[in-house]
Amino acid sequence: MRVTVVGVSEVPQEIEVPDGTQFLNVEPAIRALRDQGIGTAVLTCLSEEPLTYQVLPSDGFVSSDLAPWTKPEWYDEALPWIAEQVEATGPWTQVRSWGLSNVLRIPTIDGDVYFKAIAHSTTIKPTRPDPLPLLFAHEPLFLQKASEDHPGGVPAPLAIDSQRAWMLLPDLGTPLAAETDVDVWIDFVRRHARLQRSYVNHPERLLEMTCADRRLAVLDAELERVLGPTPATERLEPHERARLPIRAKQLREAITELSSIGLPETLLHGDLHPGNVAVRDGQVLAFDWTDASWSHPFLDLVTFIEEERSPLSADPRVLDAYLSEWEEYATPTDLRHALDLATQLGALHQTMTYAHLLDHVTGPSKASMLRGGVWWLRQLLKP
Incomplete structure (x- = not known):
């Protein structure tokens, strides 16, 4: 093209x-x-x-974009900072760039290093005076603190600049999506569940790590606004919009029912899919933690399960392994039911994410967020 x-x-x-x-x-x-x-x-x-x-x-x-890396002078600051942290053995390459992040790859004698700058409420301004809050965590700070809590449990930054929301990460390997050994998938979901469980009694630490409060009670309080008149709901077909009020009632009932099962709310990755998990030298780590929050842990599975693109993500052995890590809180039957409820509410959680992002991006990035919000709304409306 x-x-x-x-x-x-x-x-x-x-x-x-x-x-x-x-x-x-x-x-x-x-x-x-x-x-x-x-x-x-x-x-x-x-x-x-x-x-x-x-x-x-x-x-x-x-530039009309909000992100600082859309300005030529931004590179006059970022490139010297990178050079202070690592010694490059060749030219850097830009990998990914849009309204939410800018990623560069730098070759070094110890392998590739990735620089990432993120959109955060401290680094970008919203598009209107009364915006919905940006629900992103401060990923460099989050990873710095989480890697101190659990060495080897999350990627450990080589360096961060907290004021500018920059970080350097080592090459984490190849995507889990390309892995054909089911045992590697099982190992990852068990480790992820244990990481989530480690924060069950430490909500104050999650907030200190800049995770957004997105518990089920918050989702319940936002339900009518998220499914009411919004740029995304306006793009639904009339018959789809007509179903939103009854769907809202059903989702509120699902929130109540999921809460009653008794699983604790804790760390949520928020965008956990097989492309955001990497495998290297036997170590499997989730990355891209910008959506980290304090919420119901099972909501992570709505993005993790990609049955068509990554069949192993929906393998019963993988799902059973994840659920088994939570058996101290509920019976296997209740855990399976909680997963069914979380599948519905995970779509609502994602719809809320995209609705909030619209006030913090412009141009093609905004159009992409709007498409994503409409897609998740349609997942919500599926029978």
Whole structure:
């Protein structure tokens, strides 16, 4: 597919990238430009269709995006900071960039290191005066504190800048989604459940780690607003919107029923899917903890189970292994029922996430968040 690039010369330039490349996965465009002898970085995506990027140096360009990394001068601060922390053995490459994060890969003598800058309430401004709060955790601080609590349980940053929400991470390996050994999947879900259980009696630590309070009671309180008139619900078909009031009543009943089972609310990853888990040298770690919160632990399974793309995520042996870690709180039958209820409420949790994100992104990133919110709403409405 053809991509238009503006900013490296007075004339827009076209490059070729693989078909289906998503706007936020910028590495194919960066590589295509590097093949032409142009070292650069994407500042912002101007358009998804046709895909158009604004890149460095872009002298005089003023970005309408909110993220600091969309400004050329941002690299004058970020690159020296990286150089202070690690010694590169080659040029850095931009991997991913959009309204929520910017990721660079730096080769070093000890392997690749990844730099990540995140959108957080301390680093970006909302798009309107009365925004919904951004529900993101401060991922660098979260990982620093969680890795101190549980060495080897989460990725440990090589360095962080808490004020600017930057961090450096080692290469964590290959995605769990590519793993064919069911024992590796079982090992991961057991470890994840144990990590969640370790914070059961420590809600104050979760809040100190910048996790958002997203317990079932909070979800209940937000239910009418999330399913009421919003940019996402307005994009549903009329017959779909007509079903929302009865669905809201059913979801409120599901919240009450799930609460009654007695499982404790604790650490939730919030975006736990097989592409956000990496395997390296026998170690399996979840990454991308921006959605970390204090909530019902089983809500993580709604994103983890990807039956079509990753069949092992729905393997009964994997799910049974996860549920077995919670048997001190409920019977196997009640745990299975809790999982069924959490599947519905996990979709509501995700709908709420996307609704809040809309006030903190612009352009293609905002359009992507809106599509995501509509998709989760339709999951909620499935029979």
